[in-house]
Amino acid sequence: MDTTTLETASRVSLDNLLDDLRTDADDGLSPDEAERRLRDEGPNELRSAPPMPLWRRILAQFQDPLIYLLLIAVAISTVAWWIEGAEGLPVDALVITLVVIANAVLGFIQESRAEQAVAALQAMTHPHATVVRGGQTTEITAGEVVRGDILLLSEGDSVAADGRLLQASALRVAEAALTGESAAVGKKPGTLDGEIPLGDRTNMVFSGTAVTQGTGRAVITATGMATQMGEVARLLDETERDDTPLEREIGFVGKMLGAIVVAIAVVVMVTVWLVSGVDTLDDAVTVLLLGVSLAVAAVPEGLPAILSVVLSIGVQKMARRDAIVKDLGSVETLGSASVICSDKTGTLTSNEMTVQEIRTLSGTASVTGVGYAPDGEVECGSEEQRFEDELVLMGGALSSNAELRETDGEWEVLGDPTEGAFLVAERKLGVHDRRDNRFTRLAEVPFTSDRKRMSTLQRDHDRDEVVLVTKGAPDVVLERCTSVLCGDDVVPLTDELRAQLSADIEEMSGQAMRTMGVALREVDAGDVPDDKGVADAERAEDLETELTYLGAVGMIDPAREEAADAVADAHRAGIRVIMITGDHPATALRIARDLGITDDDGRAVSGVELDRADDSTFAELARSVNVFARVAPEHKLRIVDALQADGQIVAMTGDGVNDAPALKSADIGVAMGITGTEVTKEAGSMVLRDDNFATIVAAVEQGRVIFDNIKKFLRYLLSSNMGEVLTVFFGVVLAGLIGLTEASGAAIVVPLLATQILWINLVTDSAPALALGVDPQTDDVMARRPRAIGERVIDLGMWGIIVFVGAVMAASTLLTMDLFLVGGLIPGSDDLTTARTAAFTTLVFAQLFNVFSARSPITSAFHGLGTNRWLLAAVAFGAVSQVAVVEIPLLQTAFGTASLDLRHWLIAIAMASGVLWAEEARKLINRARHRRRGREADKASKGW
Numbered sequence: 021m022d023t024t025t026l027e028t029a030s031r032v033s034l035d036n037l038l039d040d041l042r043t044d045a046d047d048g049l050s051p052d053e054a055e056r057r058l059r060d061e062g063p064n065e066l067r068s069a070p071p072m073p074l075w076r077r078i079l080a081q082f083q084d085p086l087i088y089l090l091l092i093a094v095a096i097s098t099v100a101w102w103i104e105g106a107e108g109l110p111v112d113a114l115v116i117t118l119v120v121i122a123n124a125v126l127g128f129i130q131e132s133r134a135e136q137a138v139a140a141l142q143a144m145t146h147p148h149a150t151v152v153r154g155g156q157t158t159e160i161t162a163g164e165v166v167r168g169d170i171l172l173l174s175e176g177d178s179v180a181a182d183g184r185l186l187q188a189s190a191l192r193v194a195e196a197a198l199t200g201e202s203a204a205v206g207k208k209p210g211t212l213d214g215e216i217p218l219g220d221r222t223n224m225v226f227s228g229t230a231v232t233q234g235t236g237r238a239v240i241t242a243t244g245m246a247t248q249m250g251e252v253a254r255l256l257d258e259t260e261r262d263d264t265p266l267e268r269e270i271g272f273v274g275k276m277l278g279a280i281v282v283a284i285a286v287v288v289m290v291t292v293w294l295v296s297g298v299d300t301l302d303d304a305v306t307v308l309l310l311g312v313s314l315a316v317a318a319v320p321e322g323l324p325a326i327l328s329v330v331l332s333i334g335v336q337k338m339a340r341r342d343a344i345v346k347d348l349g350s351v352e353t354l355g356s357a358s359v360i361c362s363d364k365t366g367t368l369t370s371n372e373m374t375v376q377e378i379r380t381l382s383g384t385a386s387v388t389g390v391g392y393a394p395d396g397e398v399e400c401g402s403e404e405q406r407f408e409d410e411l412v413l414m415g416g417a418l419s420s421n422a423e424l425r426e427t428d429g430e431w432e433v434l435g436d437p438t439e440g441a442f443l444v445a446e447r448k449l450g451v452h453d454r455r456d457n458r459f460t461r462l463a464e465v466p467f468t469s470d471r472k473r474m475s476t477l478q479r480d481h482d483r484d485e486v487v488l489v490t491k492g493a494p495d496v497v498l499e500r501c502t503s504v505l506c507g508d509d510v511v512p513l514t515d516e517l518r519a520q521l522s523a524d525i526e527e528m529s530g531q532a533m534r535t536m537g538v539a540l541r542e543v544d545a546g547d548v549p550d551d552k553g554v555a556d557a558e559r560a561e562d563l564e565t566e567l568t569y570l571g572a573v574g575m576i577d578p579a580r581e582e583a584a585d586a587v588a589d590a591h592r593a594g595i596r597v598i599m600i601t602g603d604h605p606a607t608a609l610r611i612a613r614d615l616g617i618t619d620d621d622g623r624a625v626s627g628v629e630l631d632r633a634d635d636s637t638f639a640e641l642a643r644s645v646n647v648f649a650r651v652a653p654e655h656k657l658r659i660v661d662a663l664q665a666d667g668q669i670v671a672m673t674g675d676g677v678n679d680a681p682a683l684k685s686a687d688i689g690v691a692m693g694i695t696g697t698e699v700t701k702e703a704g705s706m707v708l709r710d711d712n713f714a715t716i717v718a719a720v721e722q723g724r725v726i727f728d729n730i731k732k733f734l735r736y737l738l739s740s741n742m743g744e745v746l747t748v749f750f751g752v753v754l755a756g757l758i759g760l761t762e763a764s765g766a767a768i769v770v771p772l773l774a775t776q777i778l779w780i781n782l783v784t785d786s787a788p789a790l791a792l793g794v795d796p797q798t799d800d801v802m803a804r805r806p807r808a809i810g811e812r813v814i815d816l817g818m819w820g821i822i823v824f825v826g827a828v829m830a831a832s833t834l835l836t837m838d839l840f841l842v843g844g845l846i847p848g849s850d851d852l853t854t855a856r857t858a859a860f861t862t863l864v865f866a867q868l869f870n871v872f873s874a875r876s877p878i879t880s881a882f883h884g885l886g887t888n889r890w891l892l893a894a895v896a897f898g899a900v901s902q903v904a905v906v907e908i909p910l911l912q913t914a915f916g917t918a919s920l921d922l923r924h925w926l927i928a929i930a931m932a933s934g935v936l937w938a939e940e941a942r943k944l945i946n947r948a949r950h951r952r953r954g955r956e957a958d959k960a961s962k963g964w
């Protein structure tokens with residue numbers, strides 16, 4: 021902006037402003053100019069801090085308590101090497117350093133790729149903006165908006181940048197994000213005078229606020245950090261992503277392990293010191309090295325990187341199934357969802373409306389044909405009835421913004437399918453041309469979920485008068501009527517007639533039909549807003565009284581084919597499904613029953629009933645009722661709150677701008693990708709690309725699978741650490757028994773070297789852990805109840821398995837060592853390096869066997885053995901790496917290993933398999949217990 025500033029944008033004259041911005045109010049910028057401005061001025065994004073430089077991001081990988089521990093280990097090894105006379109190279113220290121660096125670099129690469137993948141996904145949900153460029157209306161991402169763009173606004177839009185209004189029709193904008201004012205502010209073009217506070221600049225719209233009603237056209241005066249929102253954002257750093265609860269818990273486990281390790285290391289060192297006595301410098305060094313080995317053993321170094329990779333692969337998988345998760349934390353919340361509150365229209369149903377019946381005072385007309393093709397007939401019984409039907413359909417079509425289009429024999433509706441259904445039925449009756457010629461629209465009072473109706477003012481050229489035509493929820497419309505059409509007469513709407521018409525509506529609704537009423541009234545010429553198109557809609561709204569009721573239509577909106585199965589799946593998974601709809605209670609109840617959301621005794625509670633309910637009644641209704649109908653968006657928020665207060669984890673769907681607060685408040689806000697407004701998509705934590713209920717259930721399932729996989733690799737990695745710690749601990753304590761002391765000739769000797777343990781943790785363990793992270797479903801995750809929130813990822817049962825597996829691994833490893841050492845069963849192999857190599861190999865292979873066991877805490881490892889090819893490849897990689905570290909001379913020096921012959925290899929592998937058999941035995945017992953418990957639980961669960 022050359023001369024206009026944030027402060028003056030509302031005060032300069034429009035002509036000056038447009039000159040200053042070098043743009044045209046009608047045609048906007050040329051596409052080339054817009055591109056040039058985007059290049060010069062940067063994208064329309066809020067970014068307070070510059071992105072972190074590469075070196076700082078790599079360094080951040082080292083800022084981890086576990087890494088500090090390893091660095092201390094490096095220091096100790098170096099000191100030990102120096103005390104021992106500084107001969108040759110400090111191999112241990114070098115190897116540990118190298119491994120730490122390699123780990124950081126690998127972690128960095130993996131995490132960056134994961135972040136990029138997630139960012140690419142999030143970009144799919146970035147808000148869009150509609151602008152006029154080169155005279156054409158174009159949709160672009162909000163980030164591409166530049167100064168001078170002409171921005172078009174309509175209900176549900178999130179305002180992309182700051183702009184000055186050129187036109188507005190009943191425009192209201194919620195500016196709470198900026199001013200804290202919760203009520204939407206009316207906006208209109210004009211030039212303001214003097215210093216005006218932000219909240220009163222009614223001729224401006226601001227970035228990050230939401231259009232709650234009406235339409236408008238604005239010229240963009242500021243973008244990105246130059247906007248009012250940019251001023252606010254400067255204070256916040258938005259670039260950092262918060263850790264998810266899961267990441268925090270894993271971080272906690274890491275820190276806890278670090279603390280335990282230090283404690284164990286101190287205890288072991290002191291014990292060794294006291295029991296064996298440390299007489300020589302060598303002994304002192306060995307005790308220190310022992311501490312190092314233990315530290316290295318207990319720390320799952322690769323864990324953080326693997327976790328972020330697995331989460332990101334998970335969200336990519338969900339995206340392929342049309343569920344775009346906006347933050348990684350939602351993946352785990354999804355898995356624990358216990359209630360899904362879903363809209364009806366378009367989510368549980370297909371949103372393909374076809375008018376089936378028209379009910380007027382003279383009778384019921386059936387409409388034949390399905391879909392949007394206008395092939396069918398309206399079967400009217402009499403001339404009077406035909407006249408009434410014509411008015412109903414014409415009225416519905418007049419109060420509609422949809423378009424019916426035929427391309428290559430295919431009929432489609434652009435816009436709201438409910439409105440499209442009127443256009444189709446009207447064509448079946450053959451009155452659409454007549455309507456087109458006879459009426460001109462003067463103004464519109466838009467449909468909102470709160471109003472549940474829409475009206476237009478029309479000039480009727482045939483009769484030279486102005487009429488207001490209203491269509492909407494028939495009960496709402498009927499309330500505003502005082503007379504009713506009867507043939508070509510208008511008669512007063514007596515209580516008796518009102519009851520008869522209501523009964524008609526109820527009857528249609530009871531057959532799962534979506535009902536719509538149509539009414540009209542003549543309007544005094546003096547009441548007619550004169551300015552065509554930008555009429556004062558609020559005044560027109562005042563005219564929606566004393567209407568003449570024309571009749572109602574019943575439309576079918578078939579349930580989505582997959583919806584009933586998805587509801588059944590949700591129930592099986594212990595998830596309650598609640599329907600919350602703006603539609604008629606009877607329609608809602610019928611469909612809910614058909615889909616199994618409620619049983620035949622279940623009832624529907626209406627918004628009016630909810631309004632009357634006090635807090636405790638409301639809580640009880642939220643607990644016991646599965647169908648809420650004729651509700652307004654505000655009710656959704658109250659329902660979420662009540663369910664959450666009851667300890668539920670709530671997923672809530674929404675599409676309209678007024679649904680945003682409920683979506684924000686829910687544990688998982690699910691926004692509709694097709695029908696959802698930009699504001700709703702911003703508020704949701706997940707966006708459904710296909711608006712389909714079944715996709716939510718699929719996402720829950722996927723969330724549970726991801727969570728299961730995280731458990732799998734945690735079980736796997738932590739058992740490995742446990743095995744290593746126990747091996748070192750008992751190796752030292754039982755050194756005499758095993759023959760270690762004798763073989764080494766020293767008082768104290770470590771069974772495995774620190775570098776060998778690092779090798780396991782970082783080389784042979786990583787690939788299988790990653791493969792477990794992408795494991796296909798092994799157990800039926802939808803057969804369980806939702807995970808309670810606050811339930812630990814690593815619960816007591818899992819710790820039990822980790823300790824059990826670790827103990828078996830340590831036993832196999834030490835037993836192998838014992839076999840190879842003096843007095844052991846394997847002749848000619850009693851040299852310490854060979855025995856240590858065999859023990860090391862046993863531990864590595866025990867881990868490779870354990871991969872298969874770790875896939876499920878209950879199902880046998882042999883079940884579906886080949887279903888995860890990554891896993892087989894990872895195990896093969898682990899085995900080949902182990903052969904390399906044992907047989908390649910350079911690696912032998914680095915890792916203190918010696919060649920083994922075939923027989924030794926086979927013995928080590930056979931010993932390693934012990935862990936697999938032990939786990940199979942444990943699972944067998946566990947399964948038997950589960951079956952018994954399952955039978956009891958089955959009986960108990962029949963009640964819910």
Ligand SMILES: Nc1ncnc2c1ncn2[C@@H]1O[C@H](COP(=O)(O)OP(=O)(O)OP(=O)(O)O)[C@@H](O)[C@H]1O
Pocket residue numbers: 362363364365366436438439467468469470472473474491492493494535536600601602603604
């Ligand atoms: N375009 C429209 N014009 C006038 N009235 C409408 C229109 N669309 C819907 N209605 C009426 O308003 C009621 C509420 O609509 P709303 O959009 O809140 O919910 P819904 O579409 O019925 O269902 P859901 O809340 O399940 O998506 C509808 O039942 C219908 O009677």
